[in-house]
Amino acid sequence: MTKQFDVVVIGGGPAGYVAAIRAGQLGLSVACAESNPYADPKGEPRLGGTCLNVGCIPSKALLQSSENYHLLHEGFAQHGITVSDAKIDIATMVGRKNKIVDQFTGGIKGLFRKYKVTFMPGHGRFVAAGGAGWKLDIGGEAVEAKHVIVATGSRSRPLPGVPVDNETIVDNVGALDFKAVPKKLGIIGSGVIGLELGSVWKRLGAEVTILEALPTFLGACDEAVSKEAWKVFTTKQGLDIKLGCRIGEVKQGKSGVSIAYEQDGKATTLECDKLIVSIGRVPNTDGLAADAVGLKLDARGFIEVDGHCRTTLPNVYAVGDVVRGPMLAHKAMEEGVMVAEIIAGQAGHVNLDTVPWVIYTSPEIAWVGKTEQQLKAEGVAYRTGQIPFMANGRAMGMGDTTGFVKMIADAKTDRILGVHIIAAHASELISEAVVAMEFSASSEDLARIVHAHPTLSEVMHEAALAVDKRALHF
Ligand code: NAI
Numbered sequence: 365m366t367k368q369f370d371v372v373v374i375g376g377g378p379a380g381y382v383a384a385i386r387a388g389q390l391g392l393s394v395a396c397a398e399s400n401p402y403a404d405p406k407g408e409p410r411l412g413g414t415c416l417n418v419g420c421i422p423s424k425a426l427l428q429s430s431e432n433y434h435l436l437h438e439g440f441a442q443h444g445i446t447v448s449d450a451k452i453d454i455a456t457m458v459g460r461k462n463k464i465v466d467q468f469t470g471g472i473k474g475l476f477r478k479y480k481v482t483f484m485p486g487h488g489r490f491v492a493a494g495g496a497g498w499k500l501d502i503g504g505e506a507v508e509a510k511h512v513i514v515a516t517g518s519r520s521r522p523l524p525g526v527p528v529d530n531e532t533i534v535d536n537v538g539a540l541d542f543k544a545v546p547k548k549l550g551i552i553g554s555g556v557i558g559l560e561l562g563s564v565w566k567r568l569g570a571e572v573t574i575l576e577a578l579p580t581f582l583g584a585c586d587e588a589v590s591k592e593a594w595k596v597f598t599t600k601q602g603l604d605i606k607l608g609c610r611i612g613e614v615k616q617g618k619s620g621v622s623i624a625y626e627q628d629g630k631a632t633t634l635e636c637d638k639l640i641v642s643i644g645r646v647p648n649t650d651g652l653a654a655d656a657v658g659l660k661l662d663a664r665g666f667i668e669v670d671g672h673c674r675t676t677l678p679n680v681y682a683v684g685d686v687v688r689g690p691m692l693a694h695k696a697m698e699e700g701v702m703v704a705e706i707i708a709g710q711a712g713h714v715n716l717d718t719v720p721w722v723i724y725t726s727p728e729i730a731w732v733g734k735t736e737q738q739l740k741a742e743g744v745a746y747r748t749g750q751i752p753f754m755a756n757g758r759a760m761g762m763g764d765t766t767g768f769v770k771m772i773a774d775a776k777t778d779r780i781l782g783v784h785i786i787a788a789h790a791s792e793l794i795s796e797a798v799v800a801m802e803f804s805a806s807s808e809d810l811a812r813i814v815h816a817h818p819t820l821s822e823v824m825h826e827a828a829l830a831v832d833k834r835a836l837h838f
Pocket of ligand 1: 420523552553554555556557558560575576577578609611642643644645690691692721722723724
């Protein structure tokens, strides 16, 4: 007999597995299909999608390992700690990363059992409307669902003429599994992945050159942050970032890769041992048989959805990287929760205006809301307060005073419109700004909240005071 569910989720990444768990918690019968190539020891696809298998989680493990190695060489001496004969064992480092991935992806299967989610290994696709609502095929098995949640995620955008073998020319997948530190590492694209993974291998000793098409650096960030990041990454850390590059022929030889490119009208070549291609991501809709059921995609290939992730088909939703909005795991998870709650008759909600961004470089970069250049373009009158970590006792004690917090508030209402941080632990600090903005707080509200001393969060407090030109410690 054909299996029937209230909800079938196609895709077990952050959007899909969270949607399935929430649907299970709400008492719906739910199955989750997953067909990725990241097999567990049983030969089943691992849950967790790009984030847990080849994205956020493994990259953060390597970022921490490489940061520790870097501190040993350049950070601890100021504390009077010197170590001679420090060694690095890439196999152990990568092995630790793999263990973390195993533990977390296996953990989701445990959560599925706990919340009675049926895990269905296999590729999911639409067959037709009908039956309980929708007829689907999951790995050759016929399934019917009242509601379908498409959470098929995204994959690396390919660069025409540059074949990724994930050995020498790699994307985010291969870049997490180098067997040794490349002597010369080339990266195409100075976005989030290029900077994070470039930082990992740079700290471990690689000579890193990043070729970026745009003439600007980190254009999505507030300009004050991108300027500071440029200074730190290029001058202090030695990342060689070349802007305004036009990539030509990429040739792979026995000893590495040669990339012909043009910068400022000058043709030149970059020779490297490994090349990371990180020029963005594209939504996964292949093989979903969207056409067969009339599921509408937008001009850029994303599944078209409204503010509640409803597609153009009845009782079919799409969440995460496969729909508009930032390709971020936390945005994907919240969309998964929202849709499961809507299906269960509740009022789900996601506010895309307060989704925080984080880039896990050192220093970290994090922001929420509008940048100063966006507000200028929109003609909004605003006030800003910017405070450096140099003025903070905790940062001084840690020995890491790089960066600042910049707060932007509406000139008339004082409502916080954006907060931009470049500093150690910016990823943690940004949460306060997210909460403040979600509750439409003013800079005055934040200025009147007691912040523990001595903490890095005092810089947020001072930035709020600085909006009103009354910072106390700067
Ligand atoms: P990205 O969109 O952040 O950066 C891609 C960069 O490549 C851009 O600067 C773009 O101008 C450049 N580029 C595009 N075509 C090019 C070409 N032909 N030659 C040279 N440069 C070119 O994309 P990225 O870094 O691949 O990351 C993909 C997505 O993954 C991000 O949008 C982000 O949402 C997500 N991600 C998030 C992380 C986080 O939250 N910390 C970590 C890693 C990825």
